[in-house]
Amino acid sequence: MVNALSEKQREHVPYRHSKLTYLLKDSIGGNSKTIMIANIFPEAANLDETISTLKFATRMMKVSNEAQINVKMDSQGMIKKYEKELKQLRQELAYQNLNVDKKLEKYTTDEKNLQYKIAKKYLKEGSGEIQIDSVAHAQLLFKQFRKAHRVICKTMKNRLALKQMKSLGSEIVTRE
DSSP states (O other): OHHHHHOTTOOOOOGGGSHHHHHTTTTTTSSSOOOOOOOOOOSGGGHHHHHHHHHHHHHHHTOOOOOOOOOOOOHHHHHHHHHHHHHHHHHHHHHHHHHHHHHHHTSOHHHHHHHHHHHHHHHHHOOSOOOOOSHHHHHHHHHHHHHHHHHHHHHHHHHHHHHHHHHHHHHHHHHO
16 A cells, blocks of 8 residues: 555555555545654564564655645635636636637638538538537637528528519419
């Protein structure tokens, strides 16, 4: 477990390998300061245990903790924090919308005409996919769809009016 904590890129730490590490999982490598006290004996009879303890302490030195102060916020504090964040996000969104409008102005007449033809073809045929590269491109395409729709509606009204006029003209001829 200590080796896993000392490796920065490792995601899983096996705390459940022993009861002690499971109990200390919040302290070892968590949000707290940890102190390692190693008890060693200078007698030859305890040499193996001393070496093992010193190796463990060396591994523990590689574990880094980032202790942070736990702050409890009341509900009013949380509301103020979220209102401030909301205001900032609205400002960012307004800025993004401003940038999108500026990007729309950068499209050339040829590019706008091409998008108009794509929109008109899609409205007439009603099939196929349209590739959209960005938000600005989508907004330009929607503007061209609106323009094409208005032209098609106007053409349809003119055809209907012409057809009605022809039918009225034929009625006048047949009545005489």
